[in-house]
Amino acid sequence: MSLIGGIRPPIAVLSVLLLALAGVTALTLGRVGQDAVPKAVKQSQQHFAEDGAIALRASIDESVTDLTRTAGLFNGGDPVAPDAVLDKISSVYQKWMGTAVVEIRSGKLLAARGENVPLAAIDRSKLKDEDGLQPRMVRLENGETRLLAFAVLAWKGQPQQLLVASSSLRFPGISLGEFRSIAVVGHDGHILSTDGIPEPEQVSGPTERSEVAQANKQIKAFAQIAAKKSRQHPLRAKEPGSGGYKGVSGHLIGERFLGERAIGGYASLAPPEAGEATVATGLGLSVVAMVPVTEDEERVEGSAFGLIAAGALLLIGGVTIFLLLRTVQRPLIRLFLESRRLTRGDLGRPVTVPKYGEAARIGRTLERLRRQLLGEPAEAARPPKAGKGGRRTFGARTLVAVSGVLLLLWSAPLLLLLNRPGGDVQVPQQLVNDQRERTDTISDRVRRALNEGHADLTSVASLIGTGTEPAQMGKVLESTLHQHSRYRSLYVLDKSGKVLSKAGSDPRAAGEKPSIREPIRVEDDGGEEPVIIGTAEVQGRDGAAVVGEFRIDFLNSLLKRPGLGAVRVVDKDRKIIGGNTGYREFQGLPNGRLDGLVESARQKVGANPRPSGVLYRDDDDIEIAAASPFAGSGAAAPVGWTVVTWQSASGLAIPEYTLQNRTVLAGMLGATAAAACLGWLHIIVVRPLRLLADQAEKLADGDRRTVLYPVHHDEVGAVTRSLELIRQQLGSQRKRDGAPAGLAGRN
Numbered sequence: 001m002s003l004i005g006g007i008r009p010p011i012a013v014l015s016v017l018l019l020a021l022a023g024v025t026a027l028t029l030g031r032v033g034q035d036a037v038p039k040a041v042k043q044s045q046q047h048f049a050e051d052g053a054i055a056l057r058a059s060i061d062e063s064v065t066d067l068t069r070t071a072g073l074f075n076g077g078d079p080v081a082p083d084a085v086l087d088k089i090s091s092v093y094q095k096w097m098g099t100a101v102v103e104i105r106s107g108k109l110l111a112a113r114g115e116n117v118p119l120a121a122i123d124r125s126k127l128k129d130e131d132g133l134q135p136r137m138v139r140l141e142n143g144e145t146r147l148l149a150f151a152v153l154a155w156k157g158q159p160q161q162l163l164v165a166s167s168s169l170r171f172p173g174i175s176l177g178e179f180r181s182i183a184v185v186g187h188d189g190h191i192l193s194t195d196g197i198p199e200p201e202q203v204s205g206p207t208e209r210s211e212v213a214q215a216n217k218q219i220k221a222f223a224q225i226a227a228k229k230s231r232q233h234p235l236r237a238k239e240p241g242s243g244g245y246k247g248v249s250g251h252l253i254g255e256r257f258l259g260e261r262a263i264g265g266y267a268s269l270a271p272p273e274a275g276e277a278t279v280a281t282g283l284g285l286s287v288v289a290m291v292p293v294t295e296d297e298e299r300v301e302g303s304a305f306g307l308i309a310a311g312a313l314l315l316i317g318g319v320t321i322f323l324l325l326r327t328v329q330r331p332l333i334r335l336f337l338e339s340r341r342l343t344r345g346d347l348g349r350p351v352t353v354p355k356y357g358e359a360a361r362i363g364r365t366l367e368r369l370r371r372q373l374l375g376e377p378a379e380a381a382r383p384p385k386a387g388k389g390g391r392r393t394f395g396a397r398t399l400v401a402v403s404g405v406l407l408l409l410w411s412a413p414l415l416l417l418l419n420r421p422g423g424d425v426q427v428p429q430q431l432v433n434d435q436r437e438r439t440d441t442i443s444d445r446v447r448r449a450l451n452e453g454h455a456d457l458t459s460v461a462s463l464i465g466t467g468t469e470p471a472q473m474g475k476v477l478e479s480t481l482h483q484h485s486r487y488r489s490l491y492v493l494d495k496s497g498k499v500l501s502k503a504g505s506d507p508r509a510a511g512e513k514p515s516i517r518e519p520i521r522v523e524d525d526g527g528e529e530p531v532i533i534g535t536a537e538v539q540g541r542d543g544a545a546v547v548g549e550f551r552i553d554f555l556n557s558l559l560k561r562p563g564l565g566a567v568r569v570v571d572k573d574r575k576i577i578g579g580n581t582g583y584r585e586f587q588g589l590p591n592g593r594l595d596g597l598v599e600s601a602r603q604k605v606g607a608n609p610r611p612s613g614v615l616y617r618d619d620d621d622i623e624i625a626a627a628s629p630f631a632g633s634g635a636a637a638p639v640g641w642t643v644v645t646w647q648s649a650s651g652l653a654i655p656e657y658t659l660q661n662r663t664v665l666a667g668m669l670g671a672t673a674a675a676a677c678l679g680w681l682h683i684i685v686v687r688p689l690r691l692l693a694d695q696a697e698k699l700a701d702g703d704r705r706t707v708l709y710p711v712h713h714d715e716v717g718a719v720t721r722s723l724e725l726i727r728q729q730l731g732s733q734r735k736r737d738g739a740p741a742g743l744a745g746r747n
Contacts, residue, residue, distance in 0.1 A: 565647020
């Protein structure tokens with residue numbers, strides 16, 4: 001018999017699949033809702049840590065790149081005094097805690113700004129090594145950690161100088177909200193910096209002090225676990241096919257304290273593209289976020305639905321398998337044995353005829369052929385016709401269809417009816433808070449990215465003097481374009497809009513006077529995407545300016561974060577500038593309530609507007625939305641953009657929706673198993689069996705010329721081969737006299 005053919009394999013596979021599905025149903029549907037803290041809240045803390053890791057990695061890499069690029073720009077011009085170098089750096093960038101210029105040969109401090117840079121930690125003899133200028137972390141006497149970045153200032157005929165910048169490892173623009181804390185963790189598990197946990201002297205009362213002590217204890221425990229897990233390879237740390245964050249990330253469950261459970265998330269610093277390495281990713285840092293969550297003990301309960309559904313499947317599946325065995329498999333195997341008996345010449349006893357369908361037709365035909373082999377004429381053995389063509393309407397196809405209906409009685413309610421949550425699903429408030437804070441973090445990240453871009457333009461403009469030739473400008477622009485992926489085009493315009501020098505794509509703002517009063521602006525030139533333009537005035541060139549056009553893909557890449565749903569950046573008129581999914585430029589938001597959310601978020605509370613988060617409930621869906629306008633200083637502040645996010649709660653790992661999804665999945669698996677196995681049975685057995693019944697009746701009616709070929713090497717094929725042998729015997733019987741007696745003598 002064929003390995004995939006025959007009557008037995010489809011029924012056996014269906015039996016195994018139904019048993020497995022019953023077990024999976026009992027386990028998965030019965031375990032939903034047994035966690036006091038929903039999985040969605042745990043995943044949200046993981047995403048929060050990933051946001052912090054992305055922001056920290058971008059800040060470190062940007063800081064090192066800016067220092068190296070600025071030193072290169074200085075090196076390309078005339079010698080500059082150390083104090084002038086630091087003054088220009090300080091006027092353009094406000095990101096470093098302290099800066100210094102040191103003569104490499106003698107170690108003499110030539111200039112310094114800001115806090116004291118720990119120069120004693122620098123080994124000048126190793127600066128010529130391959131990794132001598134790589135950034136490094138230094139721990140200060142007060143316990144704080146500083147990241148030192150280096151660049152060389154070199155002019156012909158002068159001693160080389162070392163430009164050093166010191167920065168803290170604190171997070172730029174991470175919105176923590178209330179009660180959340182976040183920490184930077186070294187590769188050895190030691191905490192390098194924390195935010196969100198008050199110092200002991202900042203709190204009063206024994207309860208608050210105990211809360212601070214517990215928070216410090218818990219985040220230290222999380223830091224040790226995170227450092228250990230972050231040392232894994234990202235591919236080995238993830239479940240197959242999970243994708244998402246390119247580094248190592250996950251969530252942690254801590255101790256319970258004063259009725260609240262500490263939930264944490266961790267993430268290692270990962271490069272923006274898989275397989276690439278950056279300065280920040282080589283430092284071995286990871287980020288830990290922690291928030292106390294109130295547990296809902298009332299929701300911790302097992303579900304009896306899984307056991308009931310599994311029991312119903314076992315009952316219906318048992319009836320289905322019994323029906324197939326009794327009415328399809330057993331009659332076919334009996335036909336196989338009877339046909340083999342006739343071909344061996346055992347004609348003494350009548351053929352046992354099944355009761356139903358095609359098997360019954362073939363059984364009656366075998367009995368007629370047995371009589372014909374014994375000498376009875378074909379016309380004498382022909383039975384009266386019952387209905388059209390003498391066929392019964394109740395056949396194997398009907399039996400298989402009935403089996404499918406039985407299985408659908410179990411699958412269809414799970415697919416369409418059962419465990420459908422309504423509009424009163426309990427959504428944890430922590431998810432709304434996280435949506436708001438993460439939206440605020442993305443808003444600040446976009447604002448800072450635009451500010452950094454404008455700072456680059458200002459840095460380039462500060463090095464272009466009245467005597468700078470277009471060729472020299474071009475070198476500076478090309479260098480800046482290659483070091484930063486945010487620009488599609490960089491160019492210098494004179495006061496009339498004439499392009500003096502350019503790098504990258506063709507300018508879109510050429511031919512018009514530079515808009516120096518608007519450092520960042522957006523234009524619609526009728527193309528496929530908005531044009532975001534940054535402008536920095538060149539001092540001493542009578543209205544000339546350095547102009548940079550930002551890539552819209554760069555803006556959109558900042559918005560692609562899992563767990564936030566749809567993310568859009570809108571302008572002052574609530575028209576879309578960018579997004580993490582498909583959108584049309586300058587199109588409005590999809591509904592009026594999002595417009596209202598944006599307007600309410602723009603209302604100032606104190607000096608600045610505040611981010612807003614809200615939970616919308618409809619009859620059919622529950623939606624979490626948040627909006628955060630640009631808040632803070634810098635060139636991007638006047639543009640008035642707002643980041644808006646929204647997502648359906650049904651896509652989150654909330655127990656009610658998880659139960660619905662698993663219920664639908666169980667129904668889909670049941671329907672798929674039934675369709676696959678019964679379809680297999682129909683193709684392999686039922687269709688050839690119906691064809692064989694017609695051929696057998698024609699043979700019994702006297703057709704001796706049609707050769708019978710087996711379709712498959714299985715039971716139906718074996719019966720077909722037996723009928724072909726009988727046809728050959730009947731054909732030779734007509735050519736010999738005394739054939740019946742001769743055949744009878746073989747018995």
